[in-house]
Amino acid sequence: MKLSNVSLFKRKCFINGQWQNAVSGLKIQVINPATQENLGTVPNMGALETQQAIQAAERALPKWRNMTAQERARKLLAWHKLILDHQEDLAQIMTAEQGKPLFEARGEIAFAASYLEWFAEEGKRIYGDVIPTNQKGRRLIVTKESIGVCAAITPWNFPSAMITRKAAPALAAGCTLIIKPASQTPFSALALVALAEEAGIPAGVINVVTGKASEIGTELSSNPSVRKLSFTGSTPIGIQLMRQCADTMKKVTMELGGNAPFIVFDDANIDSAIEGALIAKYRNAGQTCVCANRFYVQEGIYDQFVEKFTKRIAELNVGNGLDNNTDVGPMIDEKAVLNIESLIDEALSHGAKVRVGGKRHSLGGAFFEPTLLSDVKAEMRIAREEIFGPVAPVFKFKTEEDVVLAANDTEFGLACYIYSRDVGRIWNVYEALEYGMVGVNVGVVATEVAPFGGIKSSGLGREGSKYGIEDYIEIKYMCLGL
Numbered sequence: 346m347k348l349s350n351v352s353l354f355k356r357k358c359f360i361n362g363q364w365q366n367a368v369s370g371l372k373i374q375v376i377n378p379a380t381q382e383n384l385g386t387v388p389n390m391g392a393l394e395t396q397q398a399i400q401a402a403e404r405a406l407p408k409w410r411n412m413t414a415q416e417r418a419r420k421l422l423a424w425h426k427l428i429l430d431h432q433e434d435l436a437q438i439m440t441a442e443q444g445k446p447l448f449e450a451r452g453e454i455a456f457a458a459s460y461l462e463w464f465a466e467e468g469k470r471i472y473g474d475v476i477p478t479n480q481k482g483r484r485l486i487v488t489k490e491s492i493g494v495c496a497a498i499t500p501w502n503f504p505s506a507m508i509t510r511k512a513a514p515a516l517a518a519g520c521t522l523i524i525k526p527a528s529q530t531p532f533s534a535l536a537l538v539a540l541a542e543e544a545g546i547p548a549g550v551i552n553v554v555t556g557k558a559s560e561i562g563t564e565l566s567s568n569p570s571v572r573k574l575s576f577t578g579s580t581p582i583g584i585q586l587m588r589q590c591a592d593t594m595k596k597v598t599m600e601l602g603g604n605a606p607f608i609v610f611d612d613a614n615i616d617s618a619i620e621g622a623l624i625a626k627y628r629n630a631g632q633t634c635v636c637a638n639r640f641y642v643q644e645g646i647y648d649q650f651v652e653k654f655t656k657r658i659a660e661l662n663v664g665n666g667l668d669n670n671t672d673v674g675p676m677i678d679e680k681a682v683l684n685i686e687s688l689i690d691e692a693l694s695h696g697a698k699v700r701v702g703g704k705r706h707s708l709g710g711a712f713f714e715p716t717l718l719s720d721v722k723a724e725m726r727i728a729r730e731e732i733f734g735p736v737a738p739v740f741k742f743k744t745e746e747d748v749v750l751a752a753n754d755t756e757f758g759l760a761c762y763i764y765s766r767d768v769g770r771i772w773n774v775y776e777a778l779e780y781g782m783v784g785v786n787v788g789v790v791a792t793e794v795a796p797f798g799g800i801k802s803s804g805l806g807r808e809g810s811k812y813g814i815e816d817y818i819e820i821k822y823m824c825l826g827l
């Protein structure tokens with residue numbers, strides 16, 4: 346890591362405007378997945394420090410909530426500017442702890458900043474209503490208020506963007522926040538919050554607690570002072586947290602796992618589909634919730650697609666994300682590699698074929714070869730589970746009806762992709778697919794201006810866009826008798 350501002354590399358948590366260690370003094374180590382080196386430690390906090398953070402957020406709430414939306418927007422825009430001013434340092438920290446190539450990390454920092462700009466503006470447009478009365482002598486008015494103290498639990502695959510996607514609407518709406526980042530990538534979260542402090546966001550408005558996930562999560566989801574929990578992570582933990590939130594009737598937003606189909610019809614532009622497939626599959630070494638998980642290619646172009654896609658995959662450079670020519674970095678850890686190996690082994694034992702890759706990379710550690718498997722069948726585990734790695738299973742299909750049935754045959758419903766040049770087919774398939782997001786002739790769908798989120802076991806609620814702020818707002822109604 347080459348940082349021009351080393352003070353961004355924080356090793357303490359941020360509670361009530363103070364940089365703190367765990368009361369116990371315990372720490373957790375953070376490992377660079379490319380080199381397996383110890384990058385440093387962060388506090389191993391638990392319920393006690395989480396309670397302190399919740400109390401700080403409660404104390405900070407009245408003043409922050411009573412500021413005008415413009416005043417809050419100015420702070421968020423100052424934070425946005427500081428993030429972009431420190432884009433390179435933030436990207437270096439992210440690549441060191443997460444592994445993604447630097448160009449992707451720089452892109453994520455810009456993406457993370459974009460939520461602050463977007464919601465700084467949206468915060469000014471939280472309009473109420475005046476409802477035409479149904480009774481003489483009465484006036485009906487709807488106002489909107491910030492929901493209060495909120496909690497955010499975030500994953501390691503997008504260590505910065507998953508934080509601002511929650512923090513920006515929360516703060517813009519007048520809420521205060523406690524963030525629990527993933528244990529593999531806490532330094533990105535702490536660096537972001539150091540910049541929030543520099544931007545003048547008052548003490549207690551934003552707090553970060555690192556450490557024991559289940560203790561911190563239990564406190565955040567059961568403490569009655571927390572009115573909303575936004576979680577991005579795996580479906581089983583999301584379900585558990587939702588259960589824990591039920592007793593105190595919290596609002597929840599759940600951004601969970603996916604199993605995205607990527608459908609290529611005979612009439613598609615094959616070269617463009619391959620470029621889209623590369624980015625939809627191998628970005629972040631296949632570790633994104635919207636990664637293409639199942640490739641369905643129509644029989645007329647199947648052989649041509651597999652041949653060309655295999656050739657392009659073989660050209661991808663695997664390496665340390667800090668090297669400029671790296672296209673695909675390491676997996677996050679050994680557990681992730683073991684999971685991919687077991688999915689591939691099971692598929693091969695049932696007749697799938699490796700066209701390229703298929704094993705650990707010669708670099709060793711958590712590096713895995715970008716892989717393509719053909720002759721994959723719907724019953725195989727690799728077709729049913731979220732792969733979360735650089736492995737593309739390819740299926741052959743005959744008709745539009747067949748592929749829609751296969752694509753929807755999953756508990757998940759986050760993102761999916763279609764490649765076709767037939768407008769009628771695009772509309773029919775778009776309407777038949779049970780997913781929250783559909784990319785048509787594109788391999789990336791996420792942007793701060795559009796609603797991100799899924800249905801079925803992929804979650805509840807939407808982040809980004811004009812909808813993303815709604816979960817941080819309560820509706821209040823006045824029935825005024827004259």
Ligand code: NAP
Pocket residue numbers: 498499500501502503507525526527528529556557558559560561562563577578579580582583585586599600601602603633634635731759798799803804
């Ligand atoms: P994860 O294991 O569910 O962890 C996510 C976060 O939850 C981490 O901060 C983790 O903390 C915390 N956590 C773990 N156990 C907890 C508990 N019992 N109570 C409270 N918090 C707990 O998921 P992951 O492996 O980091 O992330 C990958 C998953 O996230 C994939 O399924 C992916 O699809 C999904 N994802 C979804 C979206 C979306 O927008 N839909 C975006 C990105 C990722 P520790 O790190 O300390 O364990």
